[in-house]
Amino acid sequence: MTALLLAALLGATSPKAQLDALEARRRAEETAAKALEHQERSVLDTLAEAENALVEARAEWRRVEAERAAAEARLARAREEEAAAQARIRTRLAELRPRLLARARLGRAGALQVLLESRSLADLVKRRYLMARILARDVALLADARAGFEARERARAERQVEAERIRVLAAEVEERRGQAQARREERETLLAALRSARAFHERAADEVSVQARKLAEFVATLPPPRAGLTGPGGFAAHRGKLPLPAPGPITVGFGRVVNPKFNTVTVQHGIDVDAPAGAPVHAVAAGRVVHAGWFKGYGNLVIVDHGEGYHTLVAHLATMQTAMGEEVEPGAVLGTVGDSGSLKGPYLYFEIREKGRPVDPRPWLAR
Numbered sequence: 001m002t003a004l005l006l007a008a009l010l011g012a013t014s015p016k017a018q019l020d021a022l023e024a025r026r027r028a029e030e031t032a033a034k035a036l037e038h039q040e041r042s043v044l045d046t047l048a049e050a051e052n053a054l055v056e057a058r059a060e061w062r063r064v065e066a067e068r069a070a071a072e073a074r075l076a077r078a079r080e081e082e083a084a085a086q087a088r089i090r091t092r093l094a095e096l097r098p099r100l101l102a103r104a105r106l107g108r109a110g111a112l113q114v115l116l117e118s119r120s121l122a123d124l125v126k127r128r129y130l131m132a133r134i135l136a137r138d139v140a141l142l143a144d145a146r147a148g149f150e151a152r153e154r155a156r157a158e159r160q161v162e163a164e165r166i167r168v169l170a171a172e173v174e175e176r177r178g179q180a181q182a183r184r185e186e187r188e189t190l191l192a193a194l195r196s197a198r199a200f201h202e203r204a205a206d207e208v209s210v211q212a213r214k215l216a217e218f219v220a221t222l223p224p225p226r227a228g229l230t231g232p233g234g235f236a237a238h239r240g241k242l243p244l245p246a247p248g249p250i251t252v253g254f255g256r257v258v259n260p261k262f263n264t265v266t267v268q269h270g271i272d273v274d275a276p277a278g279a280p281v282h283a284v285a286a287g288r289v290v291h292a293g294w295f296k297g298y299g300n301l302v303i304v305d306h307g308e309g310y311h312t313l314v315a316h317l318a319t320m321q322t323a324m325g326e327e328v329e330p331g332a333v334l335g336t337v338g339d340s341g342s343l344k345g346p347y348l349y350f351e352i353r354e355k356g357r358p359v360d361p362r363p364w365l366a367r
Contacts, residue, residue, distance in 0.1 A: 048294075048296065051299075051340060051341070053186070060176045061173065061179075064173045064176050068170060071169060072162075072166060074158070075159060075163060078155050078159040078162055081151065081155040082159060085148045085149070085152035088144070088145075089148040092144050095141055096141050096142065208266065209266065210297075211295075211297030211298065215295065215297075216269075216358075218291075218295070219303065219311060219313075219356050220356045222291070222305065223290060234308045235307060235310040238285055240363065240365070242361075242364045242366060243282070243284055243365070243366060244273055244284075244365060245273070245283070246273060246275035246282070246337055247275060247279065248348070249273070250272065250274075251347070252268060253271055254358075254360035255267065255360070256268075269351055270315075270352070270358065271349075272348070273347060273349075275337045275347065275348045276346070277318065277336075277339070278336050278337060280333045280335075281302075281317060281336060281337060281348060282331045282332065282334065283328045283329070285304075285306050286306070286328065286330055287304040287305050287312075287328055288304065288327050288328070289302060289304055289305075289326045289327075289328060291324060292324050293320075293324075294341070295341075297341060298313075298316065298349065299316040299338070299339070300319070300320050300335065300341070301314070302317065302334045304334070309354055310353070311353045313349075313350070313351040314335070314348060315348075315350075315351075316337075316338055316339060316342045316346075316349050317338050317348075318336045318337060318346075319336045320334065320335040322335070352364055
């Protein structure tokens, strides 16, 4: 354990903070050890597994959060129903109170006394009818008050159930959040090992080269090119006029690239755009989506056929918002910038291919 870590632990404000720091350190070292023990495995496969675990953990986290939000909404409704039922009970009892007090003062013979005081037969019939109406009204009010009481008890029981459910879900949310954080730490530890160890870096570079060849083979198997997808003049008429799929500076260009740290050479078939994570990625021209899915080494990859043998590719997307076979217009959102399958963190990879052959995108881009 380094002196810096020891100082951080000694300076922690609570035993729990110390334990959390030790646990985070343990997980990081365990992940790094696993990465070093299994060097014979594909670096890209290991990275993909870590990414898939992170995606699943985040999905579970979002699911539980959604359940908790729904339970909170039900709890709010139960509280409103309980309050409404309580107000209904108070209103009915307020209406009943004066007559119930009057009846209590009259006693058991009160109704008979009212009838005996009738001055005529017609007056007797009228008094009896009115008393029957008053009695029926009081019975109805009592029944409504009882229904309000039952509604209040049901709402109260539902409120208690939802409150307990929220408590349980809150604990699960914290657990899922911790799992997602652990997966993120494992992925970051793997990437840190990859970036700092020359052997890892060289193996990853070799695998990326292999995947680049497989991508070229995959593009060659796509359906035959179609004409007229991009209007008069076709896609070639857009040379020097295309926008970037997402805003940002070009950090790595087309062709041979020398890594300054390890002096290794790789060949780029496209360009790297330093676009912010989560930014929308747009179609640069009209076309048809011929691939939207995971491709090893490129993460979430979308390929658009623009006709006459031209394709554009955008890779490492966080999300894809299109599907294979969909016709897209210029500027249509294909997905968002991310770091899926990336060894560099969040950025956008962009390619243009002419009859399967990669070409430098920069001469195609507008100033």
